[in-house]
Amino acid sequence: MKNITIIGTGYVGLVTGVGLSEFGNRVICVDIDNDKISKLNSGVIPIYEPGLEEILKRNVRCERLYFSSDISSSIKNSEVIIVAVGTPMTDKGNANMYYVDSVVKVIAENLNDYKIICTKSTVPIGTGKKIINTLISDFTEGVDFDYVSNPEFLREGSAVKDFLWPDRIVIGTASKKAYSIMCDIYRPLYINKNPIKHTNVESAEMIKYASNSFLALKISYINEIANLCEHVGADIHDVASAMGQDGRISDKFLHPGPGFGGSCFPKDLESLVAISKEKNINMETLKAAINANKSQKAKMGTKLENLIDGGIKNKHIALLGLSFKANTDDVRESSSIDIIEFIIKKGGIVRAYDPIANDSMSKLFNNISYYDDVYEAINESDCLVIMTEWNEFRALDLPRIKNIMNDRYILDTRNIINMSELSRLGFVYDNIGRIKI
Ligand code: NAD
Numbered sequence: 001m002k003n004i005t006i007i008g009t010g011y012v013g014l015v016t017g018v019g020l021s022e023f024g025n026r027v028i029c030v031d032i033d034n035d036k037i038s039k040l041n042s043g044v045i046p047i048y049e050p051g052l053e054e055i056l057k058r059n060v061r062c063e064r065l066y067f068s069s070d071i072s073s074s075i076k077n078s079e080v081i082i083v084a085v086g087t088p089m090t091d092k093g094n095a096n097m098y099y100v101d102s103v104v105k106v107i108a109e110n111l112n113d114y115k116i117i118c119t120k121s122t123v124p125i126g127t128g129k130k131i132i133n134t135l136i137s138d139f140t141e142g143v144d145f146d147y148v149s150n151p152e153f154l155r156e157g158s159a160v161k162d163f164l165w166p167d168r169i170v171i172g173t174a175s176k177k178a179y180s181i182m183c184d185i186y187r188p189l190y191i192n193k194n195p196i197k198h199t200n201v202e203s204a205e206m207i208k209y210a211s212n213s214f215l216a217l218k219i220s221y222i223n224e225i226a227n228l229c230e231h232v233g234a235d236i237h238d239v240a241s242a243m244g245q246d247g248r249i250s251d252k253f254l255h256p257g258p259g260f261g262g263s264c265f266p267k268d269l270e271s272l273v274a275i276s277k278e279k280n281i282n283m284e285t286l287k288a289a290i291n292a293n294k295s296q297k298a299k300m301g302t303k304l305e306n307l308i309d310g311g312i313k314n315k316h317i318a319l320l321g322l323s324f325k326a327n328t329d330d331v332r333e334s335s336s337i338d339i340i341e342f343i344i345k346k347g348g349i350v351r352a353y354d355p356i357a358n359d360s361m362s363k364l365f366n367n368i369s370y371y372d373d374v375y376e377a378i379n380e381s382d383c384l385v386i387m388t389e390w391n392e393f394r395a396l397d398l399p400r401i402k403n404i405m406n407d408r409y410i411l412d413t414r415n416i417i418n419m420s421e422l423s424r425l426g427f428v429y430d431n432i433g434r435i436k437i
Contacts, residue, residue, distance in 0.1 A: 001025055002185050005078040007071065007103050009036055011047055011159065011263070011330065012120060012152050013084030018056045019163035021065035023188045028066045028074040040067040048329040048356045051160040075110040080185060082150070083107075084120045088263075093270035095124050104131050108138035111145060116178045118148040122208050122268055124275050128172070128201035146178035149201045151208035156262065157327030168195045172204025209272045213286055216265040218253040220292035226256035226433025227299070236433030237415065256432040258387060258413035259296035261324035261333035266293070297335050300387075300413055301342035307430045308383050308409050313347035316406065318381035320374060321388025321414075322354035322361040329356040331364065335413070336387045340365055353377035355390055375404060383409035389416055398425055 002025050006017045009031040017029035031037055036046050045053050059065035068074050075081055085099035100121055107117055117135065119128065132147045149172035154162035169189065171182045179198055183190070190196060199207070226236040236256050244251025260266070269290050276283040305312055324334035331337065336352075340361075343350050350368035352361065358370040371377035374392065378384055378401055386393050394416045402408065402425050410422060410429040419437045422429045429436070 002080050002181065003078045004028070004080045004082060004185065005030060005071075005074040006082045006084055006120075007031075007075075007106075008083065008085035008099070008121070009033070009040065009046075009067065010084065010086060011049070011156055012154065013082075014040075014045075014047065014056075015049060015052065015154060015159040015163050016082060016084055016120060016152065017065060018052060018059060018160070020185060021059040021062075022055055022164065023186065024064070025185050026064050026066075027059075028068050028078065030068050030071045030074045032069075032071070034069050037067045037069045048327075049156065049159050050327055055160065071106055072110045075107055075115075076112045078115070079113075080116045080118060080181065081107055082118045082120050084152070086263075087121050087123055087267070087271075089267035089270055092274065094274045095122070095267065095271045097123070097127070100127070100131075104134050105138075108135050111135070111143045114144045114146075116146050116148055116181055118150050118182070120150050120152045122151060122212075122264065122271075123149075123205060124271060125202050125205040125209070126275075128205060146173060146175035147201065148173040148175075148178050148182055149204035150182065151204055153208070153211065156330050157325055166195055168197050170197050170199060170204045170207050172199045172201040172207075174200060209268055209275075212264055212268040213272050213289070215253050216260055216269050216293070217285060217289040219255075219257070219260045219265075220289040220296070222254045223256050223259065223296045223432070224292055227296075229433040233435065234433075235435040239433075256415065257296075257389075258300045258335035258339070258432075259293045261335050261337075263330060263332040266290075266333045297338040298342075300335060300339050300385075300411070301346075303413075303430050304339070304343070304383070304385060304411050305346065307411055307428065308407075311346065312343055314349070315382040316349045316351055316380060317343055318351045318353065318378040318384045318405075319343075320353050320377065320384065320386045320393055321390055322352055323357035323388050326388055326390045329360050331357050331360045334361075334387075336361065337364065339385065339387065340368060344368070351377045351381055354388065355392060375400065379404045380406050382407035383411065385411045386414055386416060389414040393417075398422065398427075402427070 004025050004027045006013045006029045009029040017027045021027040039046050083103050087095040090096045128149050173179050229236045240254040243249050244254050273286050322336045353371045353374050408427045410427050412431040415431045423437045
């Protein structure tokens with residue numbers, strides 16, 4: 001059992017804190033957002049993540065999990081300090097290191113004893129080395145530390161499961177002592193199998209970027225194949241499922257859609273391109289994946305405009321799904337943002353519904369209507385657009401929808417609605433890469 005402080009209690013920090021306390025460690029999650037910490041201390045979970053609440057409350061009850069705004073004393077009282085603050089994208093496409101840098105400063109001020117400084121945030125390759133140098137230059141004499149890069153691979157929406165049953169844990173460190181302590185904090189995971197990969201710091205940092213970029217690239221690839229399917233009489237579902245049967249390809253991340261979003265893929269791709277530019281290495285595949293994704297997001301607007309007779313102006317459009325994917329309230333870089341902007345620009349009226357993410361999106365758009373019930377959003381609309389693959393949209397009552405809509409247009413950007421029922425009911429519809437029935 002180790003005493004651990006996690007700095008940054010967002011999607012990654014909170015799930016990591018909950019997971020590591022579940023493994024038997026004593027964890028303090030800290031954040032500069034006092035409101036977030038107060039909420040957590042009064043039992044309110046600030047993010048939506050399936051399964052998180054139950055396990056969080058259990059570990060709080062067992063006195064293994066704490067939330068605090070007192071970052072300095074939490075650092076002083078812990079042996080392992082995990083950095084999980086955001087690394088958003090700057091205007092130039094690099095990772096914004098402001099939050100990580102300020103955390104490193106606070107850590108340096110509170111190094112009172114041997115500690116492991118571990119970065120879980122996704123950071124440019126070479127960051128570990130810089131952090132080590134900063135800490136050494138701010139060194140208090142007689143105090144010792146080791147540095148670890150431990151990138152996180154959880155997915156929002158299944159973060160708890162991903163953390164508790166990971167495919168792999170990457171521990172990048174030059175220190176045998178730190179490696180052994182890190183193995184200890186993940187101990188329950190390698191009783192039956194050993195998912196731990198020990199690398200140097202730079203490889204660990206690179207593994208995270210290379211993995212995310214590859215997945216993003218796969219999505220852009222299948223989206224482009226889907227777009228071509230629409231013009232050559234092929235059906236993307238048949239194509240993707242047969243491709244996925246090839247073990248070399250695998251069936252994961254072969255679902256076409258409105259373009260990837262979220263707080264990771266877009267910024268991580270851009271950041272890796274920026275890193276490669278600094279090293280004078282040309283990474284054409286990454287640039288192509290970024291451009292293909294931008295086009296895919298824009299294409300959803302064009303599809304919508306082409307679908308509705310007479311265009312979008314003054315049309316009521318029910319937009320179902322605001323989060324960048326199902327089972328999360330996160331709307332960062334969501335394709336729904338692009339389509340909302342497009343509809344507004346074209347003079348349409350947005351009637352938005354999301355089971356969880358209405359609040360998050362209302363912080364970005366206060367000029368559209370939000371509904372708490374999916375059928376209220378659809379009521380008297382001219383067109384219905386599905387943007388997120390929430391399960392409840394798979395089971396929409398189409399005959400009821402036909403009765404309550406003003407017109408009969410449906411754009412299904414996730415290919416989740418049964419096309420034969422749409423045709424039978426007389427809807428005019430479009431989707432991504434499918435042969436219409
Ligand atoms: P987030 O924005 O949800 O959370 C970051 C938290 O850090 C916020 O609560 C913020 O208040 C806090 N913070 C900022 N500065 C601080 C400081 N000086 N001291 C204490 N707290 C501070 O971010 P996230 O989505 O959890 O992502 C964190 C990192 O993990 C990023 O680098 C991201 O790329 C990476 N990552 C994210 C995911 C994901 O699915 N969200 C998955 C893997 C890796």
